[in-house]
Amino acid sequence: MSFAWAKQYEPQTALTKWLDEKLPLPRLVYNAVGAGYPVPRNLNYMWNFGVLAGFFLVVQIVTGVVLAMHYAANQAVAFGTVEHIMRNVNYGWMLRYAHANGASFFFIVIYLHIFRGFFYSSYKAPREMIWLLGVVIFLLMMATAFMGYVLPWGQMSFWGAQVITGLFSAIPLVGEPLQVWLLGGFAPDNAALNRFFSLHFLLPFVIAGVVILHIWALHIPGSSNPTGVEVKQESDTVPFHPYYTAKDGFGLGVILILFTAMVFFLPNALGHPDNYIEANPLSTPAHIVPEWYFWPFYAILRAFTGDLSIPFTGIVLIPAKLLGVIAMFGSILLWFILPWLDKSPVRSGHYRPMFRKFFWFGLIPCMIALFICGGAPAEEPYVVISQIATAYYFLHFLVILPIISQIEVPKPLPFSITEAVLGGAAPGGTSGGGKINPEGVVGGLPGTATDGSLQPAE
Amino acid sequence: MTIRLGGIIVGLAITAVLVLWSLLPGVYNYAFGPAPEKQPSYAFYEHGDGPDGGFAFDGAFGKWDYAQLQRGYQVYKEVCSACHSLKFVAFRNLKQLGYTEAEVDAEAAAWTVPGIDPATGEVTTRPGEPTDYFPSPYPNAVAAAAANNNAIPPDLSLMAKARHDGSNYIYDLLTGYGEPDPAKAAKVGFETPDGLYFNKHFPNVNIAMPQPLSDGQVTYADGTEASISQMSKDVAAFLTWTAEPSLVERRQTGWFVIIFLMFATTLAFLSYKQIWAGLKPKKK
Numbered sequence: 144m145s146f147a148w149a150k151q152y153e154p155q156t157a158l159t160k161w162l163d164e165k166l167p168l169p170r171l172v173y174n175a176v177g178a179g180y181p182v183p184r185n186l187n188y189m190w191n192f193g194v195l196a197g198f199f200l201v202v203q204i205v206t207g208v209v210l211a212m213h214y215a216a217n218q219a220v221a222f223g224t225v226e227h228i229m230r231n232v233n234y235g236w237m238l239r240y241a242h243a244n245g246a247s248f249f250f251i252v253i254y255l256h257i258f259r260g261f262f263y264s265s266y267k268a269p270r271e272m273i274w275l276l277g278v279v280i281f282l283l284m285m286a287t288a289f290m291g292y293v294l295p296w297g298q299m300s301f302w303g304a305q306v307i308t309g310l311f312s313a314i315p316l317v318g319e320p321l322q323v324w325l326l327g328g329f330a331p332d333n334a335a336l337n338r339f340f341s342l343h344f345l346l347p348f349v350i351a352g353v354v355i356l357h358i359w360a361l362h363i364p365g366s367s368n369p370t371g372v373e374v375k376q377e378s379d380t381v382p383f384h385p386y387y388t389a390k391d392g393f394g395l396g397v398i399l400i401l402f403t404a405m406v407f408f409l410p411n412a413l414g415h416p417d418n419y420i421e422a423n424p425l426s427t428p429a430h431i432v433p434e435w436y437f438w439p440f441y442a443i444l445r446a447f448t449g450d451l452s453i454p455f456t457g458i459v460l461i462p463a464k465l466l467g468v469i470a471m472f473g474s475i476l477l478w479f480i481l482p483w484l485d486k487s488p489v490r491s492g493h494y495r496p497m498f499r500k501f502f503w504f505g506l507i508p509c510m511i512a513l514f515i516c517g518g519a520p521a522e523e524p525y526v527v528i529s530q531i532a533t534a535y536y537f538l539h540f541l542v543i544l545p546i547i548s549q550i551e552v553p554k555p556l557p558f559s560i561t562e563a564v565l566g567g568a569a570p571g572g573t574s575g576g577g578k579i580n581p582e583g584v585v586g587g588l589p590g591t592a593t594d595g596s597l598q599p600a601e
Numbered sequence: 602m603t604i605r606l607g608g609i610i611v612g613l614a615i616t617a618v619l620v621l622w623s624l625l626p627g628v629y630n631y632a633f634g635p636a637p638e639k640q641p642s643y644a645f646y647e648h649g650d651g652p653d654g655g656f657a658f659d660g661a662f663g664k665w666d667y668a669q670l671q672r673g674y675q676v677y678k679e680v681c682s683a684c685h686s687l688k689f690v691a692f693r694n695l696k697q698l699g700y701t702e703a704e705v706d707a708e709a710a711a712w713t714v715p716g717i718d719p720a721t722g723e724v725t726t727r728p729g730e731p732t733d734y735f736p737s738p739y740p741n742a743v744a745a746a747a748a749n750n751n752a753i754p755p756d757l758s759l760m761a762k763a764r765h766d767g768s769n770y771i772y773d774l775l776t777g778y779g780e781p782d783p784a785k786a787a788k789v790g791f792e793t794p795d796g797l798y799f800n801k802h803f804p805n806v807n808i809a810m811p812q813p814l815s816d817g818q819v820t821y822a823d824g825t826e827a828s829i830s831q832m833s834k835d836v837a838a839f840l841t842w843t844a845e846p847s848l849v850e851r852r853q854t855g856w857f858v859i860i861f862l863m864f865a866t867t868l869a870f871l872s873y874k875q876i877w878a879g880l881k882p883k884k885k
Contacts, residue, residue, distance in 0.1 A: 184880060223689070226689045226758070226759075229847070230689065230694070230846060230847075236847040236851060237851070237854070240851075381880065385876050386876060386877065386880075389869070389872050389873040389876045389877070390873050390877070392869040392872070392873065393866065393869040393870045393873045395869075396862060396865055396866025396869045396870070397866060399862050399866075400859060400862045400863060400866060403855060403858045403859055403862060404855070404859060406855070407851055407852060407854060407855020407856075407858060407859070408661055408852060408855055410851070411762060416762060416763050416764050416765055416767065417763070419759040419762040419763035419844075420755075420759075420763045429804075446619060446623065447618075447619065447622075447623050448623045448626075448627055449622040449623040449626050449627070450622065451618055451622050452622070463622075463623070466618065470615065470619075473615075477608075480604055480608065483604040483605070484604060484605055484608050486605065522637070523627075523631050526627055527624065527627060527628060527631070530619055530620075530623055530624040530627065531624070533619060534615075534616045534619050534620060534624070537611075537612045537615045537616060538612055538613075538616055540608075540612070541608040541609060541611055541612025541613075541615075542608070542609050542612040542613060542616075545605035545608055545609055546609070
């Protein structure tokens with residue numbers, strides 16, 4: 144960690160001293176999530192979700208590995224082995240419901256984490272790499288979740304696999320062979336189920352690897368904060384442990400209460416009843432819908448209902464299906480260039496009046512509309528709403544953000560995090576009531592010693 | 602700068618394609634095109650509300666009504682099992698309905714399951730044992746379709762979870778048989794096709810299953826009057842149990858877990874407040 148005042152790990156016992164010499168793993172943990180990582184003192188609850196996402200990744204891996212001990216990836220028995228888990232395995236129902244709802248909660252916390260990033264511009268320099276790795280994690284999560292949903296081999300599993308791999312068939316020339324290659328056949332079958340199981344087991348560990356890179360990249364500039372003002376002095380920060388371990392512990396408790404409420408009382412509320420019907424290639428469900436966390440992107444896919452053609456000639460340049468596929472993948476891939484689209488020097492949405500309006504009254508309603516339309520059948524008025532929302536989605540990121548980052552007049556920023564926390568204007572010092580000494584350090588505020596170091600009250 | 606300019610151009614292009622080729626033709630078609638065709642059968646569908654008073658297992662504190670589950674099992678055994686399998690349930694599971702071990706043995710033995718003659722190896726049948734699963738009434742799907750006008754009776758093990766609000770759905774379906782309103786049917790030219798039966802609670806109102814229950818069809822050992830409504834409610838409860846045998850245990854475990862977590866979270870909150878106490882500005 145780069146801050147000079149970061150605490151140093153000091154092994155106390157002979158064993159930890161020996162270990163620190165041979166393999167300084169405790170030191171690594173101490174510096175990563177212990178007292179050795181100084182974190183801005185003003186983080187709000189939106190900063191809980193990174194830790195919670197890590198927690199749900201662990202939940203998914205632990206429950207998933209145990210489920211895999213009882214599951215068989217064969218299209219003749221897969222559905223039956225899931226029922227075997229539900230009925231015969233000790234607490235199998237708990238494992239399976241925790242895994243299924245754990246996926247949903249993983250996405251809930253990830254979406255909150257991502258939208259935290261949108262609002263506070265966490266993607267901006269010097270944190271672009273953290274953001275890029277985060278988008279990679281999100282894409283891997285989507286692939287993993289999709290393949291996991293196929294494994295119970297219910298009706299939605301089967302037809303979801305058919306529809307999603309069918310997206311690749313929209314690619315000109317290579318599309319159809321590509322879909323056959325992905326599925327290992329002309330329709331989802333044993334070959335597809337087996338490879339999806341293999342990849343569904345592999346990808347979470349790839350995600351865990353990218354998460355390590357994500358955290359590594361985070362520790363170079365340090366965490367962002369709700370003011371968007373960079374850390375200037377020691378009293379701007381607190382050690383991660385015990386301050387944020389305590390706060391994250393509380394946040395973890397709250398989300399666990401919600402999670403267990405779903406697992407034990409509404410375990411199937413987020414699933415689809417059709418997935419309790421065994422896969423049947425001869426019977427198509429009335430409405431094929433993906434899991435709820437894909438609905439916004441599914442709405443973008445279906446928003447393109449007309450081929451791009453030359454009017455009055457009937458010559459099709461790009462078929463509607465390909466347009467939808469490009470838009471759906473593009474809607475996430477554009478996050479990769481987000482750090483360079485939004486050039487406003489101010490990070491936090493709190494100090495960006497125009498950006499804040501477009502965020503709360505543009506992007507958020509747009510995402511809610513896409514979410515609702517993605518889960519609804521493809522009929523009016525959902526189609527028109529999804530088309531307007533899709534148009535806004537692309538306009539927001541590609542047009543509105545670049546333009547407002549040029550023309551917006553941001554509100555004045557606080558001098559430092561310490562001042563922002565301790566707030567309230569007072570005469571004879573900074574606007575927060577502190578005094579700036581000749582070294583440019585804010586002093587004279589609660590929690591701040593005269594030299595700018597952190598001084599908690601006893 | 603290049604990225605932002607490119608972004609603006611791409612963003613406007615996507616919007617133009619979407620608005621000009623998808624949105625406007627769609628709106629035009631919706632406003633001036635032919636109205637989407639609606640099947641007359643939808644006019645006869647009625648959403649059911651489940652049985653009066655609900656089920657004993659409803660709600661976060663709901664419990665099984667074992668007498669009802671046993672009655673429901675009797676309805677399945679004497680009526681449903683003629684056509685519907687229950688392949689994920691074993692006879693040993695009946696113990697959870699409150700039967701004793703001896704009763705489960707006797708119940709299993711009353712069923713005939715496929716077996717192999719131990720002397721000759723020939724395929725034969727034998728009395729069921731508690732470890733056996735409920736046998737299918739048909740040897741295979743082709744036989745099931747042939748016997749039922751080409752409609753394969755679905756397995757019932759998971760029916761209560763395979764439909765929205767499945768317990769109520771089963772009750773509604775079993776009590777939804779009847780005749781469509783003749784005046785309304787004549788007006789829209791609606792007729793139930795041959796080989797199908799009218800059921801106002803079935804999504805497309807024409808169902809391949811003839812009305813399975815009639816008043817007094819089974820004789821309950823506990824003297825409960827076997828009305829259609831009573832039998833429907835009992836078998837819906839039984840099929841809820843077959844779909845989710847862990848339902849009540851799950852909720853009971855859930856209460857312990859949530860009460861523990863609330864306690865732990867309160868402690869976590871208090872320690873968070875204590876650790877941060879010196880760092881928060883004092884309220885003026």
